[in-house]
Amino acid sequence: MFETSSLFIMLLVYHKYTGDSSYTQKYASLLEKYAKYLVPNSLYPASQLISVDAIPATANQTGLAVQSVIGLKAAAALLGNSTYSDIATSYAKTIYDHGLGLDGSDPAHSKHFTYNYGQNSTWNVLFPAYSDVLLDLEAFPLSAWQLQSDWYLSQIQELGLPFAGPLNDTDYIGEPLRWGLSDWSKATW
Amino acid sequence: MLTSRADIVAAGASSEAVQAAVINTTHAFLTNGLNTIPFGTKYYVECADVGKWIGNKARSTVGSDFALLALKYGTFGNAY
Numbered sequence: 011m012f013e014t015s016s017l018f019i020m021l022l023v024y025h026k027y028t029g030d031s032s033y034t035q036k037y038a039s040l041l042e043k044y045a046k047y048l049v050p051n052s053l054y055p056a057s058q059l060i061s062v063d064a065i066p067a068t069a070n071q072t073g074l075a076v077q078s079v080i081g082l083k084a085a086a087a088l089l090g091n092s093t094y095s096d097i098a099t100s101y102a103k104t105i106y107d108h109g110l111g112l113d114g115s116d117p118a119h120s121k122h123f124t125y126n127y128g129q130n131s132t133w134n135v136l137f138p139a140y141s142d143v144l145l146d147l148e149a150f151p152l153s154a155w156q157l158q159s160d161w162y163l164s165q166i167q168e169l170g171l172p173f174a175g176p177l178n179d180t181d182y183i184g185e186p187l188r189w190g191l192s193d194w195s196k197a198t199w
Numbered sequence: 200m201l202t203s204r205a206d207i208v209a210a211g212a213s214s215e216a217v218q219a220a221v222i223n224t225t226h227a228f229l230t231n232g233l234n235t236i237p238f239g240t241k242y243y244v245e246c247a248d249v250g251k252w253i254g255n256k257a258r259s260t261v262g263s264d265f266a267l268l269a270l271k272y273g274t275f276g277n278a279y
Binding site: 168 | 214216218220225228242243245246248253255258260266269273
């Protein structure tokens, strides 16, 4: 899932900075298949790893659903197919506006996105947000990223942002997660 | 150099503040004198081993340092 959405994001970034759509045209039918794969699997992702493989696989990772929504938006732009954009928008509403991926019932009652749906004390560095902002996809409203940014400011330590929290949650790696990944932290928004 | 929570929070609009804070805290890690490896990205940010490197050496994802510049300037052609 993570790789599929990343492919769409990468292709769109390439197109944005070069104007070259030859790869998209050449592989259009394959890309359609990949987009069709994302549609049914994005909103409630099955248990799998994301790029941060130091943390074992779990189902319903909010960040993976967020990344998939952004990937669908990118797919819609690349393929000129608004169906994927409409689906992405409806998933984003469920995740953010209706609070599926938040620690409260809706944005007004929330402080952050969760790591897994329904695990309200959990959070992590939501690096997918960068792609949404870089590409002006507006998969999620800027207020969603502002909410998360405010949370990061409350969590950042003197030497950096922990990748996930809270500190006393040992479900991630079997002990308190005390480290950060500076490369992913720089993709925050 | 931001070294206290108050400095980190006071920087302004939250997303710009986070970006500045991440760059400054990364710099604090790189210059803390505790590690002898080329830019590693995974390290302890709290508790007893704070500031000690864990893994990754000169990882290609250090290119994300340019991510914030890309948001502002796009390609090199635009920056100059």
